[in-house]
Amino acid sequence: MTRQSNRLQSGGRIDRSKPLSFSFDGKTYQGYAGDTLASALVANGVRLVGRSFKYHRPRGILTAGIEEPNALVTMRGGARHEPNVAATKAELYDGLEAVSQNRWPSLKHDMMSVVGLFSKLFAAGFYYKTFMGPTRGAWMVYEHFIRKAAGMGDPTTVPDADTYEKAHGFCDLLVVGAGPAGLAAAITAGRRGLRVILVEDDAQLGGSLLEAGGDAGAGEWLQSALIELDALPNVRVMTRTCVFGAYDGMTFALIERVSDHLKEPAPFQPRQRYWRIRAERAILASGQIERPLVFGNNDLPGVMLAGAVRTYVNRHAALPGRKAVVFTNNDSAYATAADLRAAGADVSLVDVRSHISGDLRERMNRSGVELHLGCAVGRANGGRQVASVDIVPFDPARPARAAIRTRLTCDLLAVSGGWTPTLHLMGQRGAKPVYDEASAALVANTIPEGFDIAGGAAGEDGLKASVAGGVRAGEAAAKACGQDGQGAQGRPLADGLADAPEVTPITPVWQIPHPLNTRARKKFVDLQHDVGAEDLELAQREGYVSVEHTKRYTTLGMANDQGKTSNLNALGIMAGLRGQPIAEVGTTTFRPPYRPVSIGVLTGPETGLHFKPSRRSPMHDWHEAQGADFTTTGLWLRPWYFPNPGETRAEAYIREAAHVRRAVGMVDVSSLGKIDVQGPDAAEFLNRVYVNGFKKLPVGKARYGVMLRPDGIVMDDGTTSRISQDHYFMTTTTGGAGKVMSHLEFLLQTAWPDLRVHVTSVTSQWAGMAIAGPRSREVLEGVISDIDLSDEGTPFMGVRHGHAGDLPVRVLRISFSGERAYEVYTPAGYGMALWQRLLEQGKSCDMCVYGVEALGALRIEKGHVAGGELEGRTTLADMGLGRMASTKKPFIGGALAQREGMIDPDRPQLVGLELANGAGTLRAGAILCDPAARYTRAIARGGSIPEPVAPNPADKGFTPGNGSGHMGHGIGFVSSVTWSPELNRNIALGYVSGGMARKGEQIDAVFPMYDELTAVRVTSPHFVDPEGERLHG
Amino acid sequence: MLRIACPYCGERDYIEFLYAGDAAREMPALSDTDIDRWTDFVFFRDDPKGEHAEYWQHQHGCRQWLKVIRDTVTHRVISVTPAIEAGLQADEDKVEVA
């Protein structure tokens, strides 16, 4: 444990009674409650916190906020490991563990920084020049090296130990930022009765007031503001929360860091919460971000933004240096100089301006700050941290190289290049800020509807102006929401605040030339991506002139700090190179997120089982109790197979399928889509949506139907029963139900509003079970008393209504398996009762229960199409069902099904497939190829002739080296495979160009992922009982 | 994040709706076998800058198909009408022309 060498004895907003212990790169330090990791490192005199992205240069803490480009660390460990955390935003907690990034083998001795060739390797456009065009193969050579060298910290592969939540919020007014302007706006609107949400990224409210030090009135104002805010029940305050995105309809996306300031979340608390907030109005009181100055070696540790220095001194009582140089082009850094002096540091101040106000000069003299006016820091010097600066005379109107006038030794260089209003959220809504000559900053040009800005974001300077701005914006928001302020009470918020002192205008300076007679040192613009002024020059020289091109060519502003400290400096340098005003150079586009957002919080609780809803059949609990393994179809959980003890999946489904053909089996088909179609025009409607006719279907009969999409491709299939004259009961595939329902509604509501038809989804209203096999009638007869189940009473495709005891049932004599079979439907609430009765009866009929894998095996044996075949590319003819299409009536999809490509005789058509030599593996998804085409296309394309594969390709797989000899899409594909218990061999369905004309031919099935080439034979898709005799068995 | 004022259910977040594109297109008569006209209906869409008529179905609400006029630049929803009303109106117009 070490003494906090740079901690001030008194002052600051830290709690000295709560010491906290933390470690950085394995070394233990002490800090206090109220510290950030960065302020605690400052207090402990730690300068070097990371290595830079490309050149591995030593880097220190630059800022005290979200804009930090350097001090990114990896925090926590194991399942909570998190890279790229800005130390400036990480609140200190006891036991915090952080390690630096981008160094190898250690922070102090980084091998990569020694390698001079890196400069050349990483010049602007390096990626473009090397990895695109003729030399793109170089990536293979360099990748490993670059990945090791250039990184931003490593991710973890361990599942996240924390949970995340999502929440929705609604308000009249969203105030972003709780500095003086935001507080004033929220209080003003709150007094007028608006529902206000005030969001602050920091743990504490106050914004710039927290770092104001001894400024007159600041502390008192903040205290009374907080008291009033607390008393307003209609103002919700959210701290540790960042608004990272602004979207359509005044929707805002926020991350609330619920537990980031703790070692681990409290029980039942999430790590973070993702908020979506809908607001009527929004006020951006998001303040400003300070810009660095660009000069040689400006990236040395010890170079810090002047405002950040003030934060560390005043808020955290941590002194970043004892011998300081302040380098500025504006008045704001003078406060830093004064505060550093007050904290006991030696201070020299360098200002590019020759004239400052008498008041400022007087204050500096009084504090004992040495002034160098009309000068600049030509370069900083030092190894691992700044040790001295070289001062040159400087005329901002005519920047030129000049001889070094003097050298100042220092351990801290505080810089200020001016301040840029934080307008990202408005920018995301398309309101690009524009350059304002007077303030030398990008300021708001247009304000999007519903938005307002106040305080620093609006260019308002000083406490009094900011408060007044907030009050004005709060009043305007209240008025826009219909509150005129009648009855609002409270003291005038700006009362008693001092006027801002006289300000000498900023003199913009975008880069300082190298001093005469010195070697050029790197001048960094984007510290996080290691982009220097010379990279911008190179990009301009090479023609990447526009902002968006320069940005991509140099990667400036593309790191996770999104160029918050670098964008305007880059624009200024580009304008100088082009000899144009900055306003004409343009700005880049703002996009969400404003700060990095973890994927975990966007996902929220929707992981694993909660990723999507699960639909369960009424008999689900029974399946589960029987030890069924489940599979998903769409949202449905369906029993896949019911294994006996010790049985594998294959053993189970093969047993089940064989049992059905031998005796009888029962399967849960409740997940099938069910749609009630009712109305006088129901028959006409079905006639239009199905390819086959439905008008003549008699009451009490079912018919298999296929419907096409409007483009002529098969959409779905199923049976539709005519329950009564105007009432049909349609079933769809499990996966297709939603799509079909929406399709039918679309047609009825947009194309044919005149048809008197209603469609209603009744999928969840009915439980369905299919009883299939030679003994199926026997099972049903034992349960159903009032339906004549004889072939005369209930013929094939017959539909009957009756009862199983007291349970109402709808019986459809239809078959998917090819056996005699019945589908029995009962209202969902009776499902389990009916299932139990059928099971009971089944005991005496040797009935088994089977799952969807056996169902699949049975239908493949019959050549019935299902999901694998109805895959969105097949026509009716491809499926061998061309003759189903009615020629007597038009139907949806009929016209476009006649397109040239749709009726091409070479289209792949449904066939059966089996292993030609009894060896190899049939796999769904395998590409079917013509053996005669092997090698020929590869050779035609200029490829060399590969080494021949093993004489019998089925015996031995091909290797990536010699290839399968096939290229392209082949002549078809395998769609479904199974082991056929009936035939005792592997069989498959697939699509092959030429279709049944190839019956008996041997072709190649290629599966590149497993390096397989398998010889298969084309057969009829009807493997079992092609004549359909068993339907009546 | 759009909000759509469903004429039946009230204002709802867009995530309750299914987007189904251009609502200016008109389905040819079913008896029309002209491939070009069907191709136009199925595949070709205008991509206007500004006002765009488009179909949305309130899938997680009343399931009604809606004709929404939306500005593609500002994403402002200008009007929402039930598609069935728009369709019946169009039918009446046709009758009048005939």
Ligand SMILES: [Zn+2]
């Ligand atoms: Zn609705």
